[in-house]
Structure formats: structure tokens, C-alpha cells
Amino acid sequence: MLNSCTIIPSGLDSRQRCGARYLCLHGWQAEVTLHEEHAQIVRRAVSDPSYVQDIDWSDQTVEVLETAEQAVVSKSSHIAEEVVVGKTGSDHVETIKDTVRRQQVEVERVAASEGGNQA
Numbered sequence: 001m002l003n004s005c006t007i008i009p010s011g012l013d014s015r016q017r018c019g020a021r022y023l024c025l026h027g028w029q030a031e032v033t034l035h036e037e038h039a040q041i042v043r044r045a046v047s048d049p050s051y052v053q054d055i056d057w058s059d060q061t062v063e064v065l066e067t068a069e070q071a072v073v074s075k076s077s078h079i080a081e082e083v084v085v086g087k088t089g090s091d092h093v094e095t096i097k098d099t100v101r102r103q104q105v106e107v108e109r110v111a112a113s114e115g116g117n118q119a
Contacts, residue, residue: 032071039064 041064046052 034069034071036068037066039066
């Protein structure tokens with residue numbers, strides 16, 4: 001008779017259960033007045049011929065620049081408090097239970113029949 005019983009240890013599995021994270025955010029807003037300058041070009045018909053005689057017809061370039069202000073935010077850090085983060089560990093004993101397979105094999109000798117092969 002042969003009996004066998006197999007137990008396979010499952011090992012250990014380490015999983016993250018919970019954690020601590022400290023993040024402090026504060027909303028901030030302010031109203032600022034921004035200035036913009038836009039160029040305007042207007043064409044008008046001239047009906048007075050004496051006005052045309054007084055114009056300097058030499059080549060000239062006239063530049064009109066458009067400007068716009070943008071809000072700029074600068075940030076700086078300010079230490080307000082100290083936060084200490086720690087971690088403790090402990091061990092504990094657990095009993096694990098599971099079902100195991102058991103195989104049982106029975107071997108019998110059978111008498112040889114007449115005229116048959118004998119082992």
C-alpha cells in the first residue's frame with residue numbers, strides 16, 4: 001500500500017494596504033488691470049485739392065506698435081510647519097488552512113489463470 005500527501009507552502013505576499021500623503025493647496029486669485037494699445041488705420045477720401053499740395057511726398061515709413069500687458073505670477077516658498085512622517089512594523093502569527101490532495105494506491109497480487117502468462 002502506498003500513501004502520499006503533498007503540502008505546498010504558499011509563501012508570503014506583501015501588498016500595500018494604506019499610506020499617508022500630505023499635500024496642502026490653497027486657492028489664490030487677484031484682479032489686476034491690464035493695458036492694451038491697438039493700432040487703427042483709417043482711409044478717407046480727400047476732396048480739398050489744397051490739402052494735397054501741402055503733403056510731403058518723400059518716402060517715409062511710419063510705425064505704430066501695438067502693445068498688451070500680461071499678468072505674471074511669481075511664486076516663492078514659505079516654510080510654515082514641519083511634518084514628521086514615520087512608519088512602524090510588527091509581525092504576527094497567522095494560521096492558514098487549506099485543502100490538500102491525498103492519493104492512495106492499493107496494489108494487489110492477482111493469481112495467474114491457467115494457460116495465461118505469468119508475471
